Amino acid sequence: MRLVVTGTDTGVGKTVFSAALTDAQNACYWKPVQSGLEGETDSEAVSRLGGIPADRILPEAWRLTAPASPHLSAAIDGVRLDPAALQPPDTEQPLVIEGAGGLLVPLTRGVVFADVFARWKFPVILCARTALGTINHTLLSLEAMRSRRIPILGVAFVGESHADTENVIVEIGKVRRLGRLPHLDVLTPERLRRAFRDNFDLSVLHEGSRQ
Ligand SMILES: Nc1ncnc2c1ncn2[C@@H]1O[C@H](COP(=O)(O)OP(=O)(O)OP(=O)(O)O)[C@@H](O)[C@H]1O
Numbered sequence: 001m002r003l004v005v006t007g008t009d010t011g012v013g014k015t016v017f018s019a020a021l022t023d024a025q026n027a028c029y030w031k032p033v034q035s036g037l038e039g040e041t042d043s044e045a046v047s048r049l050g051g052i053p054a055d056r057i058l059p060e061a062w063r064l065t066a067p068a069s070p071h072l073s074a075a076i077d078g079v080r081l082d083p084a085a086l087q088p089p090d091t092e093q094p095l096v097i098e099g100a101g102g103l104l105v106p107l108t109r110g111v112v113f114a115d116v117f118a119r120w121k122f123p124v125i126l127c128a129r130t131a132l133g134t135i136n137h138t139l140l141s142l143e144a145m146r147s148r149r150i151p152i153l154g155v156a157f158v159g160e161s162h163a164d165t166e167n168v169i170v171e172i173g174k175v176r177r178l179g180r181l182p183h184l185d186v187l188t189p190e191r192l193r194r195a196f197r198d199n200f201d202l203s204v205l206h207e208g209s210r211q
């Protein structure tokens, strides 16, 4: 099973969600492109937050210095990204793949992440905030995936409960709600694991996707 975790924006909680998902699925984690190497990388955060051993964190395809869009970070580093060559590592275990930022983040001046996801055809989980502004961002992201025929597994909300917001997204977006990870004041592997187990139904991950 290979899953892509994307988001409506940068900083919505993809890495925290991916840590919990990787732990729950006994999966490997892969961040194809890491932009920004100062401080903790997403791979390091997943290892710490999910309690994931190093051998289940697969090396990034590209590690770029600047915390910018990959197309720009690559240019700054003098690296040429080749999106067509981007292939998930071979592994027998389930694999959780975290994209950078959102769907239309450019890898080069001609190719965005959604183009790569469309080529892979792995089911995608869209992480969305529950806070104000999320309806528009989430519905736009769903349209971007559908227009590229990317299989959508569902939306994972992150943040405080806003039932009407979530319901409107499910109704208008005709999408499955996978659950909601509440804001955790203290992020430890134990608390994250419990919050994920209490709020997500994992059976859906094995049923295939729904457009
Ligand atoms: N459920 C949560 N409870 C508490 N803090 C959270 C939660 N989800 C995310 N955060 C915090 O919000 C910040 C952004 O989250 P995260 O790094 O997961 O976002 P991201 O979508 O992966 O961002 P990027 O686009 O940079 O990869 C982090 O500081 C993280 O610890």
Ligand SMILES: [Mg+2]
Pocket (backbone or CB within 6 Å): 014, 015, 042, 098
């Ligand atoms: Mg991240």
